[in-house]
Amino acid sequence: xxxxxxxxxxxxxxxxxxxxxxxGKGIKVHGFDSMNxxxxxxxxxxxxxxxxxxxxxxxxxxxxxNKEALEKIFKRFRPNIVIHLAAQAGVRYSIEKPRVYLDxxxxxxxxxxxxxxxxxxxxxxxxxxxxxxxxxxxIPFKETDxxxxxxxxxxxxxxSNESMAHSYSNIWKIPITMLRFFTxxxxxxxxxxxxFKFTKGILANKKIDIYNNGKMYRDFTYVDDIVDGIRLLxxxxxxxxxxxxxxxxxxxxxxxxxxxNIGNTKKxxxxxxxxxIEKALGKKAIRNYMPLQKGDVKQTLSNTNLLKDITGYxxxxxxxxxxxxxxxxxxxxxxxx
Numbered sequence: 527x528x529x530x531x532x533x534x535x536x537x538x539x540x541x542x543x544x545x546x547x548x549x550g551k552g553i554k555v556h557g558f559d560s561m562n563x564x565x566x567x568x569x570x571x572x573x574x575x576x577x578x579x580x581x582x583x584x585x586x587x588x589x590x591x592n593k594e595a596l597e598k599i600f601k602r603f604r605p606n607i608v609i610h611l612a613a614q615a616g617v618r619y620s621i622e623k624p625r626v627y628l629d630x631x632x633x634x635x636x637x638x639x640x641x642x643x644x645x646x647x648x649x650x651x652x653x654x655x656x657x658x659x660x661x662x663x664x665i666p667f668k669e670t671d672x673x674x675x676x677x678x679x680x681x682x683x684x685x686s687n688e689s690m691a692h693s694y695s696n697i698w699k700i701p702i703t704m705l706r707f708f709t710x711x712x713x714x715x716x717x718x719x720x721x722f723k724f725t726k727g728i729l730a731n732k733k734i735d736i737y738n739n740g741k742m743y744r745d746f747t748y749v750d751d752i753v754d755g756i757r758l759l760x761x762x763x764x765x766x767x768x769x770x771x772x773x774x775x776x777x778x779x780x781x782x783x784x785x786x787n788i789g790n791t792k793k794x795x796x797x798x799x800x801x802x803i804e805k806a807l808g809k810k811a812i813r814n815y816m817p818l819q820k821g822d823v824k825q826t827l828s829n830t831n832l833l834k835d836i837t838g839y840x841x842x843x844x845x846x847x848x849x850x851x852x853x854x855x856x857x858x859x860x861x862x863x
Contacts, residue, residue, distance in 0.1 A: 590634025616718055
């Protein structure tokens with residue numbers, strides 16, 4: 527059977543890179559994206575334009591909440607794999623606009639799972655987030671750790687998605703893999719993310735806001751490594767045929783459902799991250815130290831041993847290279863050379 531993959535959030539940061547990678551391998555991809563204005567729509571349009579250059583790419587602009595439109599696409603395209611990356615992103619914005627997160631992340635995700643069930647999708651891969659680990663202090667974070675202390679509305683919707691997906695997987699035996707991403711960065715990145723904001727501010731000689739006075743640690747993961755992890759998992763469908771094969775497996779005892787971390791497995795101090803940006807730009811930042819924002823976590827660090835056991839995954843891109851690649855893209859895209 528020829529692989530046909532439906533990707534939600536195909537004009538988003540990760541969705542764009544994943545779509546491009548799969549299209550380059552000759553896989554038929556249908557992209558679904560609302561193209562909302564949470565950040566610069568022109569950036570989303572530019573990503574989508576690149577994808578439309580591939581003859582094996584088709585696209586629908588609509589909201590996940592529009593179940594009828596979504597169902598129509600599923601019936602027309604008939605995907606055997608669904609990769610659900612679309613979501614209302616942003617921890618801080620979720621405090622200002624919680625309703626948007628309920629509509630997109632919960633109602634929209636419910637629609638994806640429900641239609642995937644109806645259409646007998648072979649494997650549903652869904653984006654979660656490292657933010658579900660919330661107030662956990664024991665690091666690195668493992669998939670089998672408890673996740674009951676979410677600190678933001680965004681992370682609460684992601685945790686809700688995991689629970690809803692598990693219940694569907696249990697009742698209807700839908701094979702589902704949930705992916706907890708750790709601070710993704712790289713070319714074509716989101717304007718609300720630290721690397722983009724810091725680069726933009728430094729180049730414009732404007733102050734950059736540094737939360738918790740810089741006393742934060744993040745597991746920054748380059749987008750190509752994230753895409754490799756997802757790609758390697760497409761045919762690694764959760765089932766109970768090989769129970770006990772993987773050490774510390776997060777496979778549910780009652781459902782074909784598994785949770786996996788995708789990260790770089792290196793903890794980077796925020797002030798060191800800023801120094802690397804300054805070095806790459808050859809320019810110092812004007813720093814504005816701020817208190818910890820509501821909903822933010824102080825540190826993240828992934829344990830990806832399970833992903834490595836299942837797929838052989840290993841992150842390949844070091845921070846210096848990743849930052850240089852982003853800055854090179856940023857200067858070219860915004861004519862800042």
